Amino acid sequence: MNNKERKAVFFDLYDLYKEGELEGGTLQWMKEHEPEFGAEAENRKRQNGHGIKPPPDDIRQIKYMKCLTYGLYGFFIVLSIWMTVWFYF
Structure with a gap:
């Protein structure tokens, strides 16, 4: 070593x-x-x-994954609301 x-x-x-x-x-x-x-x-x-x-590249990747995760959460929440409204009408 x-x-x-x-x-x-x-x-x-x-x-x-x-x-x-x-x-x-x-x-x-x-x-x-x-x-x-x-x-x-x-x-x-x-x-x-x-x-x-951590190196700057790691920080950028973490921020990207965080934004992607929040975006997917938002998409599924909107999709769930839309499907619920569509199902009841």
Whole structure:
């Protein structure tokens, strides 16, 4: 595992490490690498509030799916109302 991969793993597990949720080999691995990556992980957490932000492409995809979902909900509600009115008349 290269340095970049170790750093990514450390950042992914950092919150669990700080909350005391890790055990065994994972906990030992985090303790060994804390001097190397701990300060940077703490700075990232402070800057971003809750950790690493998703890339802009992911944000756009999430917004698109949210709009699509709301649009489909609206369509089915209108369709349900139309079918109910059509059925009773």
